[in-house]
Amino acid sequence: EVQLVQSGAEVKKPGESLKISCKASGYSFIDYWIGWVRQMPGKGPEWMTIIYPADSDTRYSPSLQGQVTISVDKSISTAYLQWSSLRASDTAMYYCARQGAQKQAFDYWGQGTLVTVSS
């Protein structure tokens, strides 16, 4: 059974750094792109970034380039999303999701990690 299990909720102050995780199981981690989706309170999902674990090829949304970093640790089948300096506007639910083979849809999703940035 494919599962994506994300790290727990975080409360941070503006300017702090953060790294959240997504541990995959039930499939060959290196063979599927895995990405992150942001959902701000009361809004629709927003595609952020994606990585191919086999070679760490990455793609970013132009609107977020430079603000976040995606990475993986193949040895533990885990993807990460990292901020070096959080802003209040980063407050959102963050989902990791696997990009499936059929027309590149996100076929499996993590349960979400709520990030709250407040002074």
Added chain:
Amino acid sequence: DIQMTQSPSSLSASVGDRVIITCRASQSVSTYLSWYQQKRGKAPDLLISGASSLQIGVPSRFSGSGSGTDFTLTISNLQPEDFAIYYCQQTYSLPRTFGQGTKVETK
């Protein structure tokens, strides 16, 4: 970026109704169009990929159609568990943009 526009933004329906949600892309996405269902406090759940391919385990009352720029999601015989928000997403080009959502509420 390709803009995805859904209509309506919300609708009221009753159990047993047929519901149609439309999604329009600002440029052609071929059949690289997915539909997701999201319930309160949960992650989105993939219903349809490739504009019309139903995911395994998704009830057959859900169907998708379209190509190019215009797509529809149809729910026939609406069931109580179908009251949720539905999103389309183009997977043709990066960034893989989502529509703003259609909330299906009980009448």
